[in-house]
Every structure is written in structure tokens, then in C-alpha cells.
Amino acid sequence: MRILYIEDEKLLADAVKHLLEKSDIAVDWTDDGEEGLRLAKKPLYDAIVLDIMLPKMSGLEILEILRKSGNKTPIIMLSALSEIEDKVKGLELGADDYLAKPFKTSELVARLNALNRRPPLREEKLLKFADLRYNPENRTLNGEPLTEKEGEIIKMLLESKDKTVQKDYILGRVWGGDMVSEDNYVEVYVSYLRKKLKKINSRVIIKTVRGLGYKLIDPEAE
Amino acid sequence: MRILYIEDEKLLADAVKHLLEKSDIAVDWTDDGEEGLRLAKKPLYDAIVLDIMLPKMSGLEILEILRKSGNKTPIIMLSALSEIEDKVKGLELGADDYLAKPFKTSELVARLNALNRRPPLREEKLLKFADLRYNPENRTLNGEPLTEKEGEIIKMLLESKDKTVQKDYILGRVWGGDMVSEDNYVEVYVSYLRKKLKKINSRVIIKTVRGLGYKLIDPEAE
């Protein structure tokens, strides 16, 4: 197991690092919040141990930024016993566990192991509309695999529910900005998507809004 | 039931042996760590009761050697109440239970019986999916030995069950963070893994999700 340890008390950090390494846990340590955040973004760690009081950038800030960017690495917060408020805040922001200082290293080891025994609990973020379920994780629409462009487009349509998505907007988002504006790209892929909707027997149709773009329609609604 | 009891306090050992035998538990006793290890390797015992403080070789060492060699005999650790660190370490190394000295023999009897009623806790460390069993302890997939990288990758796939694991994520975790991004590493090893899946006649296939990563599929599910 490899963890990132962000802590500004060097003496404590050294001791903890040493003890964790005896328990076969590799530790990368930094005393700097910004540096910590940079490292934390790499998909390298099984867990992050995060002190709340840090120079430059507080542990809570780091936690918040990571979670908002979709990072789901298990995080254990550390802080002085008094800072109860922080505990609540931390767990709210998506920390996985909390340990008050001073703590026994064995306790930390036990919690790290506990965290990593259970699989990382990332929630399913399925996009839904009528009888459609799009899973961006593996790019499947009701089980049917989509290509990258197909996926991008259906995602935009699903995110807008039954609002119209402009063709130019799709073009810009899916094919970089400086396209030699080829509306036909979008048309080709909408055509492919319609074929796949038929294939999976969905009742949803992609309606063309002439001059504007496309929108999803559920004929059974209304 | 027959157990191996490794304990250097002869007086205590005699008493415990006597009492256990009255509860219909056969006891082989040794006061020597090395001798104990030799005996423990025989597939002869339903359980091993292991004192931590031993001459020549500590109980934790014995435990570690046994578990690393794949031995799954249930083990109960004994130690003085104070040695809390040892408790954590012991359970981590794969001990099945822990008893602080001094203890009541009836308590030991109860725990031995409990251990032999439930299947060895060890099982849970195996990663399973369909007909696959991966043992990270000795890095074998249904008995077939894997290399380190192969093991890391199959572990990640197994931990994610049938979710897609991104190629970049694998790259980051298996080959350090700042790689000269070589997707081909992952491709080569996935290829090796597929060869091994065929070799062990598993029905599981590693499906490619183009542009994203890989996931395990059990064709017999669905």
C-alpha cells in the first residue's frame, strides 16, 4: 500500500513515516499544502493522510478541491482534539475517516487497512432519461457500447434533458473549437445514435429542431 | 481436534495442555520457535496457538513465514496485555485471533472451537470473480504464478469487479506517477494476462473499452 502524508510537523511526520513503513506501507511525505495537492491528484495513492492545519493551504481546502474534481482516493483527516468543528466539516466534504492528535500509529495503520480492505466506494453516476441509462464509466447506453463521439453527444443530450442542444455547441464541445465547421459531423453521429436507440429498443427519439439542434423526446410523457 | 502449541513457559504450557486435553483437544507442544515452524508446516493441525515472545524466533516471524508460504492453518496469537502493537501486527500478518495473557483456558477452548467452526478467515483475502481466485499473498491466479506487474493489474481489475478500470489509472498505479506515458506497457501486460487466463481455462475475459480501459466479463453471468 502506498499513501500520501501531508503534515507540517516534521518530527511527527518522520516518526509516523518510519512506523508506517515498518507496517509495509510506503509513505510519500510533504509539508506543503500546494505540493500535497499536486501529488494528491496523481492516481498513485491508496490513501491520503491529511493534517488540517497546514501552511499556505489548509487540509480542508485540499480535501474540498480533490472531491470537487471527482477524486475519490480515501482520505483520513488529522487534527487536534479541540477542533471538533473541523471533524464535522471534513466528513461533510467527503473525508473517509478522522483521527484526533495525538494518535497511536497502530491506530492509523488499522484504519488505513480498514479503508483499503473495502473497495473504494465511488457512486454510480448514471445519466437517465425515460428508459435510457448511460454509463460514462464504460460508455454504455443500456448496455450497448458507444464510441467516444457517440458517448459525448448522448451525454450532452441527456444532461440537457428535454431542452434543445444546439448543433454548433455540440460541434464545439466534441470536435475542438477551431473546426472547419462541419455540421455534417454532428449529423453523421446523430444518425449513428438513432440507429443504436433502435437497436436497444428505446422509446426515446432524438428530435431535430431545424436550424437549432437536437433534443430528446419521450413519447410516453406528455 | 489437534493443535500445535508453541510456548516457552513450561509451567503454563503443561497446565494448558492438560486442560485442553480434558476438552478433547490433542496438543503437540514445543518451546522452540524453529522447531515450532518446522512442525507448523505439516498439514497436521486444526489450529496453532502461538506465543509472541519466544527464544530464537518470534511468534510474529513464524506467523509471517507461514502466511507468506500460503499456509492457512488458523492461528491464535498469545501475548502479554501490554503489547498492543503486536496485536495489530499479528492480525495484519494474518493471525485469526488474539488472546492476551493471562487467559482462562476455557476462553482458549472456546476460541479454538469457534475457529474450527467457521471457515478460515484467510479466505477473505482472496480476490474472487466468477471462476477466478487471485491470491495476492503469493501472487497466484488459480494456482498459476503471475509476475509482479501482472499481479498488480489483475488485482485492480478484480477489485473493480465488472467496472471499467481506466488505462491511465493502471499506468499510474503500476508504473510510477511521472511515466513517459507508455500505454503500450499496459497493453503488453493485458496481453500476457489474457494468455494466462486461457492457460488456466478460465471463462473470464478481459474486455477492452476502447479509449477508456479494461473490464472483466463473466460470459456466464447476465
Add this chain to the structure above:
DNA sequence: GGTTATTTTAAGCTAATTTTAAGGTTTTGT
């Protein structure tokens, strides 16, 4: 220090996806 196992590098190959292009259909304005 030599042998074996593992990892990295590289290259040719295959298959999937994307782009291009052309001909057909529908809609809209006059």
C-alpha cells in the same frame, strides 16, 4: 559471475473509429 525471469522497447498487424463525400429526403420561404 553467470543464469533465469521479468520488464521495456519496438515494430508489424488488425480492428475500430472517425472523416470525407456524395446522393437522397424533408422543410421552408416565396
Add this chain to the structure above:
DNA sequence: ACAAAACCTTAAAATTAGCTTAAAATAACC
């Protein structure tokens, strides 16, 4: 109704991602 514009569909060509192998480099082992 007719022409023009917008859109649809399809298939082929082009491109890209991924697969597989084998050889070279490195690490592990005795």
C-alpha cells in the same frame, strides 16, 4: 409548386487505438 437550405444516410477511405510478438535491457537469483 419550386428552389434553396437544412438535414439524413451510407459507404469508402483515412486515421488511430489496441494487439501480439520477439528481441534487448534490466533485475533477481543462485
